[in-house]
Amino acid sequence: MCGIAGVFESEGASGLVASILFAIQHRGQESCGAAARDAAGRIVAHKGMGLVKQVLDEEVQARLSGTTAIGHVRYPTAGCSDEVNAQPHAIELAEGPVMAIASNGDLINYGELRARLEREGVVFKSDNDAELIGRLIALYHVRDGLTIEQAIARVQGELKGAFSTVLMYKDRLYAFRDPHGFRPFVMGHLGPEGDGEPASEGTVFASECCGFGIIGARRLREVKPGEILRLEKGRPVVSVSHAPLQPRHCVFELIYFSRPDSTIFGESVYQTRERIGACMAAKDGTLPNGDDLVVLPVPDSSNFIALGYARAKKAEFGMGLLRNHYVGRTFIKPTQASRDEGVKQKFNPLPDFFPGRRVVLIDDSIVRGTSLRKLVRMVRAAGAREIHVRIGSPKVIGRCFYGIDTPTREELIANRMSETEICDYLGADSLRWLEVDDFEGLLPGRRQDFCTACFDMDYIYPPEGFAAKTNAPVART
Numbered sequence: 001m002c003g004i005a006g007v008f009e010s011e012g013a014s015g016l017v018a019s020i021l022f023a024i025q026h027r028g029q030e031s032c033g034a035a036a037r038d039a040a041g042r043i044v045a046h047k048g049m050g051l052v053k054q055v056l057d058e059e060v061q062a063r064l065s066g067t068t069a070i071g072h073v074r075y076p077t078a079g080c081s082d083e084v085n086a087q088p089h090a091i092e093l094a095e096g097p098v099m100a101i102a103s104n105g106d107l108i109n110y111g112e113l114r115a116r117l118e119r120e121g122v123v124f125k126s127d128n129d130a131e132l133i134g135r136l137i138a139l140y141h142v143r144d145g146l147t148i149e150q151a152i153a154r155v156q157g158e159l160k161g162a163f164s165t166v167l168m169y170k171d172r173l174y175a176f177r178d179p180h181g182f183r184p185f186v187m188g189h190l191g192p193e194g195d196g197e198p199a200s201e202g203t204v205f206a207s208e209c210c211g212f213g214i215i216g217a218r219r220l221r222e223v224k225p226g227e228i229l230r231l232e233k234g235r236p237v238v239s240v241s242h243a244p245l246q247p248r249h250c251v252f253e254l255i256y257f258s259r260p261d262s263t264i265f266g267e268s269v270y271q272t273r274e275r276i277g278a279c280m281a282a283k284d285g286t287l288p289n290g291d292d293l294v295v296l297p298v299p300d301s302s303n304f305i306a307l308g309y310a311r312a313k314k315a316e317f318g319m320g321l322l323r324n325h326y327v328g329r330t331f332i333k334p335t336q337a338s339r340d341e342g343v344k345q346k347f348n349p350l351p352d353f354f355p356g357r358r359v360v361l362i363d364d365s366i367v368r369g370t371s372l373r374k375l376v377r378m379v380r381a382a383g384a385r386e387i388h389v390r391i392g393s394p395k396v397i398g399r400c401f402y403g404i405d406t407p408t409r410e411e412l413i414a415n416r417m418s419e420t421e422i423c424d425y426l427g428a429d430s431l432r433w434l435e436v437d438d439f440e441g442l443l444p445g446r447r448q449d450f451c452t453a454c455f456d457m458d459y460i461y462p463p464e465g466f467a468a469k470t471n472a473p474v475a476r477t
């Protein structure tokens with residue numbers, strides 16, 4: 001999971017990009033960067049390991065002068081945890097340092113395309129997808145004489161997988177998205193409202209529209225699946241082409257990854273989570289209500305699911321677990337050791353809250369189960385009489401190949417244990433998940449537009465080397 005940002009023709013573009021990235025920091029905390037075009041027309045990038053506030057400080061923003069900039073926050077899903085894989089990637093062409101690219105998503109035909117490019121003599125500096133997309137575009141532009149947007153269109157048709165991408169080329173900015181629209185990608189505008197597509201000046205892009213409020217921009221619309229947008233000074237935004245396929249928006253973005261104040265894939269994130277909670281409560285009629293029952297989220301990603309559950313059940317909603325906000329998301333820490341340490345540091349029970357109470361503990365998902373087990377123990381030790389765990393997503397049984405770092409099938413607890421065994425392992429009194437079929441009612445008339453492959457193994461196309469039943473991992477060079 002990563003996040004991207006772009007600003008076209010606005011004063012202090014790199015500062016605006018840094019602000020957007022700060023608002024979408026939840027999408028990646030390992031590294032970040034920005035690229036801007038200076039007065040001489042050179043595109044310069046600055047990247048580093050760490051958070052936006054550390055890497056893109058005021059001194060860096062001052063150096064990245066210019067009115068157009070792009071940026072990226074990274075959580076590694078493919079490729080090693082190293083600064084070489086931070087984005088954006090500046091790509092030198094024969095014309096000079098005139099191109100930079102940042103992308104969110106994973107490609108399933110990365111290995112095949114990289115091998116093809118290396119046979120052509122292309123040298124890579126990293127092992128992530130954005131550089132591959134950029135080098136493929138550069139090759140078709142330089143070798144085959146295509147314009148940049150012709151090259152983007154050809155590449156868009158060759159890539160398989162997820163990519164929401166911003167690309168600077170000379171004084172232009174392009175935004176394009178994979179034909180299935182796996183990852184969210186929105187366009188906004190700084191400045192007065194107008195009819196139709198906005199003037200290119202002041203147009204902004206982000207993975208999520210929660211990045212717009214912080215800079216005073218308003219959300220216009222999504223970059224459509226399969227669309228290529230061109231931004232040129234003095235002209236309106238042009239939709240160069242639009243070749244969509246059946247949408248496969250990532251349903252996990254709605255459940256967990258995206259911020260509740262974002263609207264993605266045409267759905268409000270917090271309202272979707274409230275509906276999930278209400279759906280689970282409606283199926284939980286055998287759990288008796290009462291003054292001693294309290295519904296508790298694992299903060300923060302489960303807050304709205306728990307709120308929806310509590311409202312529907314007419315039960316008390318309580319914030320019995322306090323979260324230390326100076327500890328990042330445990331899921332997006334790269335190693336199990338760092339995740340374990342994160343859980344211990346991250347949560348603390350309210351004193352005198354739990355003794356004698358029956359607790360419905362709501363979490364958004366169970367992946368390995370190790371973090372939730374620690375939380376259940378914590379709540380039990382704090383005095384809870386009963387703990388009923390409710391999970392706001394179906395069982396995770398498959399890997400994600402489209403930009404989310406889920407572990408191998410063997411590591412997923414739902415593949416290793418029965419429901420009873422998982423409940424015992426967690427130390428809970430009862431355990432229930434959302435069901436895959438529940439998405440029909442939660443996304444009325446739109447179920448087919450969403451990817452649920454990690455819950456039902458219905459991959460729209462399998463990745464390289466994929467063995468249908470074993471979900472074998474893809475080897476990366």
Ligand code: SF4
Binds near residue numbers: 399
């Ligand atoms: S496999 Fe799961 S995490 Fe990956 S895109 Fe599909 S729903 Fe999202």
